[in-house]
Amino acid sequence: MPARNAGPSIISADLKIVGNLSSAGDIQIDGSVEGDIQSRTVTIGEAANVTGSITGDTVRVCGSVNGQIKGQTVTLDKSARVNGDILHHSLAIEPGAFLEGHCRRVDSKSAGVASVGGSPSHSSSTAGAPSSTSPSTPSSIAGAPKQYAAS
8 A cells, every 4th residue: 555655744843734634644743733633643743733633543742732632542742732632542641741631532443533432531549549349348439438337
C-alpha cells in the first residue's frame, strides 16, 4: 500500500495551517493548526498549538491542544496542555501534564475510535484506603466509614 511507504507529514514550527488535515500515514505537528486532524499516528510537538479535534490510532501530545482527542493509544507528555475530552482505549499521562476535560475509555472494537462506548475513566486517590475487603464484610460506599457490629 502506498500510504505505508510514504514518509511522515511534518508541519514545521514556523508554519500555521487553517483547515483540516487528513492522512493515512503519520503526521507530526510542530507549528500551529486551526482545524481537525485525522491520521494513523499523530504527534503534537512541544512548541505546537492545535485548536480542533484530533483522531488517530496513536496520539502523542507534547504541546498544546484545545479540542477533543480520540485515539486507541493516547499519551500526554509532561509538557502537554490539553483542554478537551479524551476518548481512548489506552491512556498514559506523565507527571506534569495538564488536562482540563474528561477521559473516557472506549471499546477497542470501535476502529478509529469512531463510536463512544465503555465507562468513563477518571483518576482517584486511594491513599489510606484498604486494598481489599474480605468476603464476609459488608459492602459499603467508597469513602464512607465502615462499621462492624461486635458479636
